[in-house]
Amino acid sequence: MLQIRSFVFALLIAVSALAGLSAPVLAQNQSDLRSLINELAKGRYDDTERQIEAIAATGEEAAVPALQALGSNDLMARKSDGAVFIVKKKSGGYQLIDPLTGDVAGEAGRRDMERIKINNRLRRAIQSALGELTLMSKNPDRRRQAAEQVFKARDTEAIETIDAALDAETDPGIATLLREARAAAVLNSDASEADKIAAVGVIKARGDQEARAILAATADSSANSGQTALHDAATRAQSHVEQILAAWNAAQNVWYGLSLGSVLLLAAIGLAITFGVMGVINMAHGEMVMIGAYTTFMVQEVIRNSAPWLFDASLAIALPLAFLIAGAVGVALERFVIRFLYGRPLETLLATWGISLILQQAVRTIFGANNREVGTPSWMSGLTEVGGLTITYNRLAIIIFSLVVFGVLITVLKSTRFGLYTRAVTQNRRMASSMGIRTPWVDAMTFGLGSGIAGIAGVALSQIDNVSPNLGQSYIIDSFMVVVFGGVGNLWGTLVGAMTLGVVNKFLEPYAGAVLAKILLLVFIILFIQKRPRGLFALKGRAVEA
Amino acid sequence: MATGIATGMNRLRRTIGGAAVAGMMATSITAGFTTGAAAQEETIKVGILHSLSGTMAISETTLKDAMLMLIEEQNKKGGLLGKKLEPVVVDPASDWPLFAEKARELISVDKVAAVFGCWTSVSRKSVLPVFEELDSILFYPVQYEGEESQRNVFYTGAAPNQQAIPAVDYLMNEEGVKRWVLAGTDYVYPRTTNKILEAYLKSKGVADEDIMINYTPFGHSDWQTIVSDIKTFGSAGKKTAVVSTINGDANVPFYKELANQGIKAEDIPVVAFSVGEEELAGLDTSPLVGHLAAWNYFQSVDTDANAEFIDAWHAFTKDEERVTNDPMEAHYIGFNMWVKAVEKAGTTDPDAVIDAMVGVSVPNLTGGYSTMMPNHHITKPVLIGEIQDDGQFQTVYETSGLVPGDAWSDFLPDSKDLISDWRAPMSCGNFNVATGKCGGKGE
Numbered sequence: 001m002l003q004i005r006s007f008v009f010a011l012l013i014a015v016s017a018l019a020g021l022s023a024p025v026l027a028q029n030q031s032d033l034r035s036l037i038n039e040l041a042k043g044r045y046d047d048t049e050r051q052i053e054a055i056a057a058t059g060e061e062a063a064v065p066a067l068q069a070l071g072s073n074d075l076m077a078r079k080s081d082g083a084v085f086i087v088k089k090k091s092g093g094y095q096l097i098d099p100l101t102g103d104v105a106g107e108a109g110r111r112d113m114e115r116i117k118i119n120n121r122l123r124r125a126i127q128s129a130l131g132e133l134t135l136m137s138k139n140p141d142r143r144r145q146a147a148e149q150v151f152k153a154r155d156t157e158a159i160e161t162i163d164a165a166l167d168a169e170t171d172p173g174i175a176t177l178l179r180e181a182r183a184a185a186v187l188n189s190d191a192s193e194a195d196k197i198a199a200v201g202v203i204k205a206r207g208d209q210e211a212r213a214i215l216a217a218t219a220d221s222s223a224n225s226g227q228t229a230l231h232d233a234a235t236r237a238q239s240h241v242e243q244i245l246a247a248w249n250a251a252q253n254v255w256y257g258l259s260l261g262s263v264l265l266l267a268a269i270g271l272a273i274t275f276g277v278m279g280v281i282n283m284a285h286g287e288m289v290m291i292g293a294y295t296t297f298m299v300q301e302v303i304r305n306s307a308p309w310l311f312d313a314s315l316a317i318a319l320p321l322a323f324l325i326a327g328a329v330g331v332a333l334e335r336f337v338i339r340f341l342y343g344r345p346l347e348t349l350l351a352t353w354g355i356s357l358i359l360q361q362a363v364r365t366i367f368g369a370n371n372r373e374v375g376t377p378s379w380m381s382g383l384t385e386v387g388g389l390t391i392t393y394n395r396l397a398i399i400i401f402s403l404v405v406f407g408v409l410i411t412v413l414k415s416t417r418f419g420l421y422t423r424a425v426t427q428n429r430r431m432a433s434s435m436g437i438r439t440p441w442v443d444a445m446t447f448g449l450g451s452g453i454a455g456i457a458g459v460a461l462s463q464i465d466n467v468s469p470n471l472g473q474s475y476i477i478d479s480f481m482v483v484v485f486g487g488v489g490n491l492w493g494t495l496v497g498a499m500t501l502g503v504v505n506k507f508l509e510p511y512a513g514a515v516l517a518k519i520l521l522l523v524f525i526i527l528f529i530q531k532r533p534r535g536l537f538a539l540k541g542r543a544v545e546a
Numbered sequence: 547m548a549t550g551i552a553t554g555m556n557r558l559r560r561t562i563g564g565a566a567v568a569g570m571m572a573t574s575i576t577a578g579f580t581t582g583a584a585a586q587e588e589t590i591k592v593g594i595l596h597s598l599s600g601t602m603a604i605s606e607t608t609l610k611d612a613m614l615m616l617i618e619e620q621n622k623k624g625g626l627l628g629k630k631l632e633p634v635v636v637d638p639a640s641d642w643p644l645f646a647e648k649a650r651e652l653i654s655v656d657k658v659a660a661v662f663g664c665w666t667s668v669s670r671k672s673v674l675p676v677f678e679e680l681d682s683i684l685f686y687p688v689q690y691e692g693e694e695s696q697r698n699v700f701y702t703g704a705a706p707n708q709q710a711i712p713a714v715d716y717l718m719n720e721e722g723v724k725r726w727v728l729a730g731t732d733y734v735y736p737r738t739t740n741k742i743l744e745a746y747l748k749s750k751g752v753a754d755e756d757i758m759i760n761y762t763p764f765g766h767s768d769w770q771t772i773v774s775d776i777k778t779f780g781s782a783g784k785k786t787a788v789v790s791t792i793n794g795d796a797n798v799p800f801y802k803e804l805a806n807q808g809i810k811a812e813d814i815p816v817v818a819f820s821v822g823e824e825e826l827a828g829l830d831t832s833p834l835v836g837h838l839a840a841w842n843y844f845q846s847v848d849t850d851a852n853a854e855f856i857d858a859w860h861a862f863t864k865d866e867e868r869v870t871n872d873p874m875e876a877h878y879i880g881f882n883m884w885v886k887a888v889e890k891a892g893t894t895d896p897d898a899v900i901d902a903m904v905g906v907s908v909p910n911l912t913g914g915y916s917t918m919m920p921n922h923h924i925t926k927p928v929l930i931g932e933i934q935d936d937g938q939f940q941t942v943y944e945t946s947g948l949v950p951g952d953a954w955s956d957f958l959p960d961s962k963d964l965i966s967d968w969r970a971p972m973s974c975g976n977f978n979v980a981t982g983k984c985g986g987k988g989e
Contacts, residue, residue, distance in 0.1 A: 212783075219783075368607075470601055
């Protein structure tokens with residue numbers, strides 16, 4: 001019993017002695033680190049880069065906030081004494097934060113501080129340094145990110161750090177990443193040929209574009225240094241990876257095609273109603289799309305100024321508004337202009353074109369000729385990789401959205417009373433009128449529906465295109481093309497037409513280039529229309545000849 | 547509308563003729579306004595020939611405003627030769643032939659002393675014969691492809707050696723780029739610039755397979771395939787960069803796609819020659835930080851002259867958010883040069899002013915002086931900037947001295963022997979030093 005107590009006592013003493021010893025050691029490191037950080041502000045880009053490497057070499061995780069701030073342009077040096085701080089903007093100046101402890105360290109005026117400038121090379125150095133410093137972080141997401149950064153950096157000096165991290169790593173996914181990062185660094189080092197060949201195997205298993213890049217570089221360098229075995233291995237691995245990539249590439253093209261098709265569908269679907277169902281050549285259709293896009297801009301502007309926390313919902317709020325506003329413009333257009341011109345397509349075309357110019361110039365006068373910034377909600381930014389497929393969230397959202405709009409529209413036309421009226425009026429106006437349907441009202445509402453849908457399309461298109469007065473013009477030709485190709489008067493034709501044109505375009509583009517692909521597509525449609533003048537899905541029966 | 551369904555196609559065919567008529571009507575509607583409130587006293591008229599409607603309005607409207615501001619300021623200082631300056635604004639509506647008509651109207655009807663205008667090369671080419679025939683003066687403020695030097699035109703924007711070549715040098719030396727994507731919109735400026743760059747890169751030992759050239763139509767909006775091609779091209783184990791001559795409107799979707807596909811400036815930097823502060827104003831730039839642009843001026847340049855200019859601009863437009871850009875600075879330089887040359891000549895007579903222009907030196911906004919050279923191009927510094935998250939550029943490189951604009955590129959076989967000198971006795975825009983005769987390629 002006594003023995004145990006004295007043992008505990010001894011242990012306590014030992015621990016406290018250790019603590020006493022390590023405190024000054026820590027302080028020593030802190031002051032070293034601080035002087036390293038202060039050095040960041042001195043010299044040219046080259047000097048700063050060396051300082052970043054020196055900080056990475058200390059392995060101190062305490063330096064991470066400073067490096068992150070440097071990367072986001074928030075690290076500044078005080079002009080009076082050269083001390084470096086992380087800064088936060090506030091009115092009239094900056095709040096200073098100690099780069100190591102994170103404590104508030106006073107304030108400074110705007111003129112008292114000088115930003116530490118960085119360029120792309122420094123940004124790369126910072127990324128790789130951050131990767132090395134956070135490889136052992138407790139947060140697995142942070143570790144995963146770190147492993148990826150280290151993989152990209154291919155820093156030979158990081159091999160030891162990676163090994164240490166590998167020993168401690170418990171997550172198998174991150175461990176794989178670390179092994180790949182190690183292999184990438186080994187291939188960059190002067191390790192033995194056998195080690196490098198083993199590393200080639202690891203990289204080959206990764207099988208993506210980055211792997212191809214590393215293998216290609218290895219094949220080049222080994223050919224120069226006469227390491228034939230390594231050269232063979234790298235070349236074989238490279239062609240293996242390229243085969244995999246080629247297969248994925250075809251799938252990727254289909255995806256791009258569907259994505260382009262969904263954009264075409266969105267732009268054309270409103271026109272499929274006004275032109276396809278009602279037979280009005282509406283050259284102002286594109287401007288309805290533009291109105292929808294500007295509505296999105298206005299909604300976001302209001303949200304930014306008064307309720308920033310709503311930003312992620314901005315598109316959802318803009319959708320009904322865009323539908324109503326564009327729809328209202330459409331109804332007004334029909335009531336005041338188009339209804340006087342029914343049965344006179346030439347005049348309709350000229351009048352609606354004039355209106356499209358008036359709308360464009362009106363928007364230019366109100367909002368200015370410049371592009372307006374429409375932000376992307378966070379849930380629509382970024383991408384995910386499915387095998388070798390890169391799927392960006394905004395494109396995915398647009399594909400789904402276009403199909404939903406299509407589904408809703410079909411339902412409205414097929415299963416509601418209003419849809420029944422619309423079809424009745426367009427098929428036989430006199431008969432519908434004698435049955436007691438108010439045909440002028442149906443005309444106005446149908447035109448409003450088509451325009452409203454165009455407005456909704458504008459909300460989606462604001463995510464991928466310019467929000468400028470010219471937005472509509474770039475879609476009007478494509479929209480007519482889709483509707484005519486798909487078969488006038490048939491919504492399903494519009495769907496199939498849009499997707500076909502999208503996919504064909506995207507398969508042509510890699511071989512023919514964007515300019516020629518577009519021309520080829522037009523030639524194809526002209527030939528197709530010669531063969532089948534009524535498009536893909538022609539309506540049959542008496543209505544056609546009426 | 548009783549005939550209803552499926553007759554649209556026939557109608558479309560019948561109305562093709564109508565479309566042409568409508569097009570003509572459209573241009574004449576948008577074209578016809580001129581601000582020409584005739585003043586009582588005698589004034590010196592200055593023509594402003596920038597599109598205020600149509601596709602190019604996005605870029606050119608700003609330049610019209612900038613010119614109005616410069617003229618207003620000059621009038622506050624007492625005008626020119628004791629007379630007030632009077633701006634005459636016309637709208638050529640982004641319609642190239644209309645540029646020529648409007649230029650003719652400015653010179654022969656309004657009798658302007660000089661014209662400041664044009665943006666696209668095709669609009670400049672369309673007005674050239676008019677200025678030659680009626681012997682007037684045009685100041686052209688936009689970076690262009692070179693291969694031209696005309697007696698009646700003063701080029702205050704950058705020639706390729708004042709923008710493209712230094713940018714490529716920077717990427718090669720500072721970022722170690724070995725593989726190049728030359729991406730542009732399909733028209734004369736990108737095609738000529740890329741031809742020059744291709745020749746230049748090859749002269750620096752870049753292999754054929756390390757250069758990828760890609761053209762897209764105007765207003766191209768679906769960049770998925772091209773961006774993914776660039777990604778693939780960049781994964782060949784060599785540092786890759788994109789040199790972009792993509793025109794105005796197509797840039798926003800291009801940069802959005804880059805950001806979406808996760809291509810960061812640290813991996814594949816894009817250096818652009820047509821993207822300035824104005825173009826970035828329609829974009830969230832946080833995913834684009836680090837991509838580059840080469841110009842002769844950035845709004846972020848820290849000089850007193852620039853701060854003054856920006857303040858004046860904000861006061862004139864009554865909008866603190868309005869940005870300034872490179873072509874605005876070019877007009878600033880061009881306008882001041884013209885003022886100085888008119889004062890030197892003591893008259894606004896075009897021939898006298900054209901002769902007086904060469905050698906005129908005025909301060910630019912980047913803290914130095916720009917001089918008009920005998921080839922009617924000016925000396926400028928070249929700045930390379932990286933995009934920041936506030937939509938501004940941060941200068942990361944600046945040429946040590948001023949770079950004189952070279953009208954005829956040394957890297958094209960057709961033009962390497964040509965020089966331009968509009969001073970007597972040579973007075974030639976395309977003197978061939980090999981044959982010793984005036985009149986090689988070009989007009």
